[in-house]
Amino acid sequence: MHGQARAPAAGTILNALATGTGSAFAIEEYTTATVELHTDGDGVTGTVAEDDDADTRLIETCVEYVLDAHGGPDVTGGHVETESEVPMASGLKSSSAAANATVMATLDALGKTEKMTREDAARLGVMAARDVGVTVTGAFDDASASMLGGVTVTDNTTDDLLARDTVEWDVLVYTPDEQAFSADADVERCEQIAPMADLVADLALDGEYGRAMTVNGLAFSAALEFSTEPMVEAMPLVEGVSLSGTGPSVVAVGDREALEGVARTWEQRAGSTWLTTTQQSGTRTI
Template structure:
């Protein structure tokens, strides 16, 4: 019983650490999961190109799906990704979603669970293994459903979904930042600002929401605001997740001068686009 799926990465509109309300949008960079189920006891995982990578999340995803939609099968799961790990681009959510859908495909059970509930399985697995603070249902839902989602992460509830058509510029510095290590108490101090951002996002004012979020969370998480200032030509810009990546959105003309500035920085700058299809099993 084999299955394969690929899930998109995502950028941030509103970080959920302050209030539990978050918003994210899928982008055209992917993590692919391949699952092979058998009668073995337990699940073994591997991350392509990362021999000592932490595979607990993807293994737990297989376990949860096999327990609920199969007969508790074991087996093997491998992920391969274009998304840099611990960069704020939702690599964990993409890996979880791809693994959940690949396992459902291996069991022939993709029609037995809604996409929202499939995302919730990945969120549950992430909480079980401790790789998330908020549960990251905003990131998971954007990656699973595609487009932009606004969520209540405390209740794993989808509040709104939209399908913006944006070019997306990403700058990823060479360092990593693990979301589980974020200073949650410091983030909660900016809750009044996050509430304003949530209202803007629910009102469809995504660009303004992003930029306010970015400035606030740079301050809360100790990231420099200069990359934000260099991207004010864009329609919107934000620190993505708990960093260190920044994402700017708009038209290619708006993003061209931002790219020129960001490319003077150490790290990687790349142009992509919003993704509206979500996690794909026909790969």
């Protein structure tokens, strides 16, 4: 039994660490999961194509949860492999993309993609992420954007989808060389900027995504002790710019010509800078 799916990465509009409300948008950069299920052996194993030593607990747990819900007595285990264009621990929702792709690939292998709504499939991946400790908030904002496409606004304390919208943006991403793991973020410092997060949530729910991003980026860069210089360089030219997730990536949206100008500035910094677009269709089997 074979299944395969791919899930997009995402950028941040509102980081949920301060209040539990979050918002994210899907981008055209993908993680692909391939799942093989079997009936003649026990257990689930996993590999990450880019890193033989990577922690595979999240993707293995996603397979196990789908099998518990929909596998039946004949399926005794399987193997999952992910291959990703999304750099790990960069703030671009690599864990959410891996979980979403794995859940959908497992359902595909079972021939049961219709048995779960895509919202519930995202929630299953969020449950797995919480259980293995790769997220503080549960990241339903990130997972829902990656699963559904477009922009989502969510309550991560209840895993409720508050809003979803379609956005057509060009996107510029700057990723420094260092990594920043979400589970290591200083939650107490983030909670201190809750009033700013409430403002960002209001802006996002009013459809003011660009302004929301920029306020979020300034506030969370301060809380998480990242430089705001890349954001300041971009602000006069773009519709919105923010620290993505808990960093270190910075994501800007707006007119492509303007973003190309920002890219020439960001490319002088150590790390990688690349242009992409928003993604509207979310996670899909392939």
